[in-house]
Amino acid sequence: MVAARRHVEVPPPRALTLDIEQVSHRFSLHGAPLPVLDQIDLHVEPGEFVALLGPSGCGKSTLLRLVAGLDRPTQGRLLVDGREIGKPDPSRILVFQAPTLYPWRTVRQNVAVGLEARGLLPAENRRVDAALELVGLQAFAKALPHQLSGGMSQRAALARALVNDPSLLLLDEPLGQLDSLTRITMQGELVRLWQRAGFTALMVTHDVEEALLMANRVIVFSPRPARITASLTVDRPYPRHRDDPALQALRQEIFDLLGFAEA
Amino acid sequence: MSSLADASLVHRPRVRADDRTGWGAGLAGLLWLGTASLTVLWPNADDWAYTDGLAAAEGVLGGILLLGTWVPRFSARLRHLAPWLGLLAIVFAAWEVATAKLELLPRPFFAPPQAFVEVYLDDWPPLGGSVLHSLWLLTTGYLIGALGGFITGVAIGWSRVVGYWVHPVLRLVGPLPATAWLPLAFFVFPSSWSASTFLIALATGFPVTVLTWSGIAGVNSAYYDIARTLGANERFLVLKVAIPAALPHVFVGLFMGLGASFSVLVVAEMLGVKSGLGWYLQWAQGWAAYANMYAALLLMALMCSGLITLLFRIRDRALAWQKGLLRW
Numbered sequence: 001m002v003a004a005r006r007h008v009e010v011p012p013p014r015a016l017t018l019d020i021e022q023v024s025h026r027f028s029l030h031g032a033p034l035p036v037l038d039q040i041d042l043h044v045e046p047g048e049f050v051a052l053l054g055p056s057g058c059g060k061s062t063l064l065r066l067v068a069g070l071d072r073p074t075q076g077r078l079l080v081d082g083r084e085i086g087k088p089d090p091s092r093i094l095v096f097q098a099p100t101l102y103p104w105r106t107v108r109q110n111v112a113v114g115l116e117a118r119g120l121l122p123a124e125n126r127r128v129d130a131a132l133e134l135v136g137l138q139a140f141a142k143a144l145p146h147q148l149s150g151g152m153s154q155r156a157a158l159a160r161a162l163v164n165d166p167s168l169l170l171l172d173e174p175l176g177q178l179d180s181l182t183r184i185t186m187q188g189e190l191v192r193l194w195q196r197a198g199f200t201a202l203m204v205t206h207d208v209e210e211a212l213l214m215a216n217r218v219i220v221f222s223p224r225p226a227r228i229t230a231s232l233t234v235d236r237p238y239p240r241h242r243d244d245p246a247l248q249a250l251r252q253e254i255f256d257l258l259g260f261a262e263a
Numbered sequence: 264m265s266s267l268a269d270a271s272l273v274h275r276p277r278v279r280a281d282d283r284t285g286w287g288a289g290l291a292g293l294l295w296l297g298t299a300s301l302t303v304l305w306p307n308a309d310d311w312a313y314t315d316g317l318a319a320a321e322g323v324l325g326g327i328l329l330l331g332t333w334v335p336r337f338s339a340r341l342r343h344l345a346p347w348l349g350l351l352a353i354v355f356a357a358w359e360v361a362t363a364k365l366e367l368l369p370r371p372f373f374a375p376p377q378a379f380v381e382v383y384l385d386d387w388p389p390l391g392g393s394v395l396h397s398l399w400l401l402t403t404g405y406l407i408g409a410l411g412g413f414i415t416g417v418a419i420g421w422s423r424v425v426g427y428w429v430h431p432v433l434r435l436v437g438p439l440p441a442t443a444w445l446p447l448a449f450f451v452f453p454s455s456w457s458a459s460t461f462l463i464a465l466a467t468g469f470p471v472t473v474l475t476w477s478g479i480a481g482v483n484s485a486y487y488d489i490a491r492t493l494g495a496n497e498r499f500l501v502l503k504v505a506i507p508a509a510l511p512h513v514f515v516g517l518f519m520g521l522g523a524s525f526s527v528l529v530v531a532e533m534l535g536v537k538s539g540l541g542w543y544l545q546w547a548q549g550w551a552a553y554a555n556m557y558a559a560l561l562l563m564a565l566m567c568s569g570l571i572t573l574l575f576r577i578r579d580r581a582l583a584w585q586k587g588l589l590r591w
Contacts, residue, residue, distance in 0.1 A: 068492050090494035100485045104507045104584045114493035117503070144584050164493065 015046035015200045016080045016091070016167040018067065023076030024225075025062055035225035036062050040076070042219065042228065049194055049201040051211035053254065054221030060204040063226070064170045067202065068094040080168065090114055093166040097173040099153035101145040107156050108132065108141040114164040131163035134193065151182035162193065169194070171203035175210065187213055191238055208254050212247045213240050220257045230257050287345030289332045294352035295325030302359055302377075308366045313380040320380075321355065371551055378554035379561070386555060390543065394562055397528060397539040400456065401570075404463025405524045409517055412468035416475025416516070420509070421501055433472060441466035441527045449535050459531035466527040467520035471513070478512025479505050511585065514578045521574055525567050540566070 025037040036059035044050050052060045065071045066078055069088040078085045080092065093114075101110045112128045115121050121128075132138045135155040145153060154174060161169060174190070175183045191214050194201050205211050211218045212234055220230040232253065236246055303318035328348065331337040341348075355376055361367045363375035383390070418425040419433070441462045452458035482505050490504050532541025540563045547555035 065488075070488055070491065088492045088494070090492070092492070094488070094492045096485060096489070098485070100483070100489055102486065102504070102507070104510070104582075113490065113495075113503075117490060117493055117495035117499045146584075146586050160489075160493070 014167055015198055017046050017082075018042070018044040018168060018200060018202070019077075019079040019082075020063075020067070021077045021079065023063070023066065023073045023078060025059070025066065025071075026074045037066075037073070038225040038227045040226070040228060044200055044202065046200055047198055048217060049191075049203070049215045051215035051218045052202065052204045052221065053206065053208060053211045053218055053258075054226060055223050055258065056206050058221050058224045059226035060221060061172050064094060064172050064202065064204055067168070068092055068170055070094070090118065090164045091166055092168040092170060093161040093164055094170040094172060095157055095161050095174045097176045099145075099150075099157035101148075101153055101156055101160075103145050105145075106141065107137055107143050107145070107148070110145065110156055111159045111163055113160060127163050127165075131159040134162060135159040135189075151178050151186065154178060154186065158190075158193075162197070165197070166199055168200045168202065171201065173204055173206070176205075183210075188239060190214065195238065208251055208258075209242065212250055212254075213242070218250070218254065220254055230254075286332070287349070288328050288338060288341035291341075291345045291349035291352060292325045292328030292330075292332070294349050294356075295321050295328060297325075298352045298356040298359070299325055301356055301364075305360075305364050307363045309363075311363050311375055311377050311381075313377045313384070314363065317377040317380050321352075325352075372553055374554035374557055379558050382555050382558040386558075390555075390559065390562065393538060393540045393543040393559070394566060396536075397532065397541070397563075397566065400459055400532075400536065400539060401463060401524060401528050404460040404528075405467050405521065407460065408464035408467025408524065409471050409520060411464065412471030412516065412520065413475050413513060415468070416472040416513070417479055417501065417506065417509075419472070420476045420479025421505065433469075437469040437473065441469075441523070442530050445530065445534060455531075455535035455537070459528070459536050462531055463524045463527050466523040470519035470523060471516040474512045474516030474519070475509060478509030481512070482508040511582060514574075514582065517574060517578075518571070521570060529563075 020040050020042040023037055023040045024035070027034045027036060040063060042050075052063065054060055062071070066073050067085065069085045069092065085092075101107075102113070105113070108128060109116075111131050112121060112125075115124050115127060129138070132141055135158055137152060137155055137159060140148065140152065140156075145156070148156065154177070158174070171190075175186050178186060187210060201215075203211075203215065215234055218232045218234060219228055220232070221227065222229050232250055234247070234250060236244060240247060299318045299322035302321060303315060307314055328341065328345075331341050358376055362373050363377065415429065415433075419429050420426075444462055444465065445458075448458040448462055449455055452461060486504050486508055487500055490500055495504070528539070529541040529544075532539040533545045536542060540559050543559045544556055544563075547553070547559060
């Protein structure tokens with residue numbers, strides 16, 4: 001990773017402004033409406049790293065799918081740079097909790113999917129190599145997904161997103177399935193990637209510490225139907241440390257908000 | 264047919280009859296030499312042509328096995344085959360004794376090994392022609408059926424409209440054995456060849472359609488979500504996501520279709536087409552030429568097994584990315 005930083009030059013993409021206005025969303029479960037999001041209002045500045053924190057199953061992931069354009073909200077509007085989100089677009093890329101690589105494609109072919117789908121290959125082959133280098137997988141370019149470890153798969157999934165130079169990266173518990181050591185490494189790597197590439201990042205997590213180590217701002221959600229209960233600014237320089245007293249204080253505040261008074 | 268489908272799914276541990284000393288091949292060689300001398304030294308109960316020729320071939324095989332034990336590269340392969348080769352020598356000897364030597368088995372129905380030699384050497388033009396005819400008919404019908412079934416399956420799995428209109432027809436007509444169409448097909452089509460091609464295509468098409476459809480329907484929806492966020496259009500989703508993901512299912516359908524196409528081929532050739540191995544079988548049976556019948560059956564078994572092997576090879580290439588493939 002450190003070596004990669006010197007060689008690869010990622011052109012700074014235009015980061016996006018995201019506006020979520022009065023968004024509510026319902027699913028229908030066995031015919032009965034199931035409200036998951038309740039009047040969400042959120043403004044994200046270009047280049048900001050925002051963590052969405054809340055109890056599991058509260059609807060954070062649904063909010064990401066709405067921003068990605070995979071689903072339409074039942075009520076309200078979502079705007080990027082003032083334009084309403086209609087359908088998925090490669091400028092806003094979602095990285096799922098499970099890496100979900102295509103098992104029939106090699107790592108390189110998986111990373112290249114976005115460029116291939118938009119007809120940018122083979123002209124933009126260099127971007128694929130750059131993305132592989134960025135996540136340190138150039139040696140595994142020809143490997144098949146089932147030959148990779150969990151951490152490597154998730155890195156490949158990250159490269160598959162980053163190769164498109166997204167202006168808005170949506171991360172849905174991207175590190176949720178990794179072992180704790182890989183997870184710590186990847187947290188640092190993700191922050192460095194974000195600092196270097198300058199995209200806007202929106203990350204769902206249910207790990208308070210992870211949110212505080214990585215994000216500029218932490219949005220705390222209530223249980224389903226999700227409502228924003230707090231927005232906390234984390235004004236600490238990177239790289240951050242777990243035992244930073246300012247972070248400890250914020251951690252306590254968030255635990256109180258989530259209802260774990262004794263933590 | 265169903266056993267073929269199972270074979271492609273069920274993992275079977277590989278049984279390896281191994282002996283490190285290498286005497287197994289030598290023993291098999293000795294057994295074949297024994298069978299050869301038994302064939303040539305023990306007089307036949309009746310006249311059978313090619314007895315000496317058969318004995319010579321058995322002797323040569325035995326000699327090669329015996330000598331091969333000392334050739335390192337050869338003996339490594341032989342070691343694995345030796346138990347089977349040894350057993351075959353014993354089977355040939357017992358068969359020879361029960362038929363040509365003692366005539367323990369009723370005469371016209373059971374032919375001795377040398378009768379096979381006679382058929383293959385004297386009757387090879389019609390037999391070879393029959394194999395080519397069968398292969399041509401089978402290949403044409405199978406390819407049409409497989410391609411049609413695949414396209415239909417993808418269309419049903421992908422498009423709600425196509426599904427609405429095709430599904431009921433498929434449910435009604437698909438399970439009907441293709442051979443049930445035989446009388447109608449021979450009446451409607453201009454030639455028995457085109458009728459048989461149609462029936463083979465029909466028999467192949469149904470399993471391929473259903474399994475392709477189920478493969479497409481079962482694709483992990485996250486695969487689509489990811490492709491869509493990365494800018495994929497409908498065409499890309501079908502060709503580069505849905506079809507590759509469904510391919511393991513498609514191959515199960517192709518195997519089932521191949522099995523079904525074999526039985527339709529034989530029935531069609533027995534009942535209408537005036538060529539091919541099915542026709543030859545029927546013809547030989549009509550003339551009480553049982554040796555010819557067995558010889559044709561053996562050829563048919565080799566042909567079908569060869570085609571299954573070919574399909575396995577294609578699948579191994581196409582699905583090389585899968586873990587734990589069954590090796591045929």
